[in-house]
Amino acid sequence: MSTLGRPTGPKPSFSRQDVVDAALEEGVDAFSLTAVAKRLGVRTSALYRTVSSRDDLLRACLDRLGDQAAVPVAAAIRSAQGHHDWEPVLRAGAESMWEVLEAHPGLSQVLLTVPWAFQSFATAMNAFLEALEAEGLGHADAVLALDATGDTIVSAHLSLRAMRTAGPLEDWPRTRPGVRLPNELVPDRSLVWRGFLDAKLKLIVAGLRHLHDHD
Incomplete structure (x- = not known):
C-alpha cells in the first residue's frame, strides 16, 4: 500500500512546475485537483506523484x-x-x-x-x-x-x-x-x-x- 505523496511506479510525464502552471491557469483561488488533472490530461491520482495535497499545491502556487x-x-x-x-x-x-x-x-x-x-x-x-x-x-x-x-x-x-x-x-438588490x-x-x-x-x-x-x- 503506497503512502499519499510517496510515488511508486513510472516517473510522471509532467513536473511539479507543470502542475503549478495548470493550477494558476485554473485560478489560484478556484483550482481543484480534478480540474488541474484534466488540464494536464491525466488522472487525478497521478498528481500525487508531484504534490501531496491541495494545500501543498496552493503553497507552491503562492x-x-x-x-x-x-x-x-x-x-x-x-x-x-x-x-x-x-x-x-x-x-x-x-x-x-x-x-x-x-x-x-x-x-x-x-x-x-x-x-x-x-x-x-x-x-x-x-x-x-x-x-x-x-x-x-x-x-x-x-x-x-x-x-x-x-x-x-x-x-x-x-x-x-x-x-x-x-x-x-x-439586477443588484437595493437598500430597504x-x-x-x-x-x-x-x-x-x-x-x-x-x-x-x-x-x-x-x-x-x-x-x-x-x-x-x-x-
Missing part, C-alpha cells in the same frame, strides 16, 4: 507568485527611497501590492481566507519593512504600517473584484425602503473603491505620523 512579486515590489520601493521620509515608500509599496493583485485575479480572496498564505510573500514584505525603517519609521510602527496597508489593499481589491464580476447593475446611504457608498461599477483606497491610505499615513510624532 510561492511562485511571491517570487514573481518580490522583484517589482522591491524595485518600486527602491525608487521611492532617499527622501528621508517613509511616506513615499509606503505609497510605492501599496501601489506595487495593488498591481500584484491586479495581475493575479483571485489572489486577494486567498490572502483574506487562508491564514498562512501571506508567508509566501515574505521577501517582498521584508523589503518593505526594511525600506520603511531606513526612511525613519521605527520597527513597531513599520510592522503596523505594513499590516494596515496590506489589509486595506487586499480587502479593497476583493471588493472591487466582486463588483467587476457581479451581474448587471440593475426608507433607508438611504450617502451617494459615495451606493454600489457602483466605477472605480470609486480605488478612490476610497487612496483616502484610506491617507488616513493610515496620518495615523502613523501621529504615532511617530508622539513616541
Whole structure:
C-alpha cells in the first residue's frame, strides 16, 4: 500500500512546475485537483506523484507568485527611497501590492481566507519593512504600517473584484425602503473603491505620523 505523496511506479510525464502552471491557469483561488488533472490530461491520482495535497499545491502556487512579486515590489520601493521620509515608500509599496493583485485575479480572496498564505510573500514584505525603517519609521510602527496597508489593499481589491464580476447593475438588490446611504457608498461599477483606497491610505499615513510624532 503506497503512502499519499510517496510515488511508486513510472516517473510522471509532467513536473511539479507543470502542475503549478495548470493550477494558476485554473485560478489560484478556484483550482481543484480534478480540474488541474484534466488540464494536464491525466488522472487525478497521478498528481500525487508531484504534490501531496491541495494545500501543498496552493503553497507552491503562492510561492511562485511571491517570487514573481518580490522583484517589482522591491524595485518600486527602491525608487521611492532617499527622501528621508517613509511616506513615499509606503505609497510605492501599496501601489506595487495593488498591481500584484491586479495581475493575479483571485489572489486577494486567498490572502483574506487562508491564514498562512501571506508567508509566501515574505521577501517582498521584508523589503518593505526594511525600506520603511531606513526612511525613519521605527520597527513597531513599520510592522503596523505594513499590516494596515496590506489589509486595506487586499480587502479593497476583493471588493472591487466582486463588483467587476457581479451581474448587471440593475439586477443588484437595493437598500430597504426608507433607508438611504450617502451617494459615495451606493454600489457602483466605477472605480470609486480605488478612490476610497487612496483616502484610506491617507488616513493610515496620518495615523502613523501621529504615532511617530508622539513616541
